[in-house]
Amino acid sequence: MHILVVNDDGPPNKRLSPYVRPLVDELQSAGHLVSVAIPAASRSWIGKAHLIEASLTAHSVHPDSFRDDGTWDESYKSTAENEWVVIENGTPASCAQLGLYNLFTDRPPVDLVISGPNHGRNASTIYNLSSGTVGGALEAVFCGKRGIAISFGSKDPQPADIIEAAARLAVRTVEHLWRNWDERVELYNVNVPMRIDVETQPVLYTRTLPYYWSRGCLYAEAGAEAKSKIVNGVTNGVNGVNGVNGAEVKHCNGTHVNGVNGVNGVNGHAEQPKRKERHFKWSADLSDMKKRLQESEEGTDAHTVLNGSTSVTALRANFWHVPDLEGPLDLNQ
Structure with missing residues (x-):
């Protein structure tokens, strides 16, 4: 399978983007052809945005040349077939666009777009509609491709063995979803908890937890x-x-x-x-949201990942109308 990987956390970076390289390595170890197009800087909370007045510059970068802070050694010698593409002024959505149509034209057509893994979970309506990770998968859908958004559910530093376990489980989940794709589904949102025994825990279909801001807190x-x-x-x-x-x-x-x-x-x-x-x-105080996530109902994405299981939420990429509200409006009522 030819997989395009995009993200919203930017280049490999110990603080902001520690998960993308392990996932790409695991996908390649499983035998997949992987093309990578990622923003040059973190683009969290940006949804499916495009920066229409910004020109985009694509840099070919060998993954071994990245430093711990996300910069890279431009003098590193590499061959074109194993280089990633890092895009200045890129967003997850623009990386998906360029990755599908412009950057890898010498390779076979992309079968699947994976967006992530996000540095932290994306569970609940607000996260899903704000997330650049989910936005990258949404863009894939509007380009006629299947998309899977993947989030690794912790922003705390994780040891290598836990990250590797999450990456292995994520790849197994991706391969299962691809083999058993429900034709009603346009994208899946996957949240993987960060724990050493994650591969022995259930992987569950879930629904999205509804959440609305209770106050101005961003x-x-x-x-x-x-x-x-x-x-x-x-x-x-x-x-x-x-x-x-x-x-x-x-x-x-x-x-x-x-x-x-x-x-x-x-x-x-x-x-x-x-x-x-x-x-x-920006000064996000998410204490109310975190409390609501902790109290979330069984069967929701938030409850599932917070209780140690991997959540898989099947989504449609649209704002669908409310049924039965049809015909003319009587403005005199």
């Missing part, structure tokens, strides 16, 4: 922490300013101004002009 305002430490205006003694309640006392035509740098205020609280810019940074 972004934090930049500088908010520093601002919260300022009490009654300006912190006493900062920049050599000393005054009442931490604010410098100014005199203007005999009038005392309790403010900052002559700005009127009360007890050191300056009247702040309305800000035209506010800055936010």
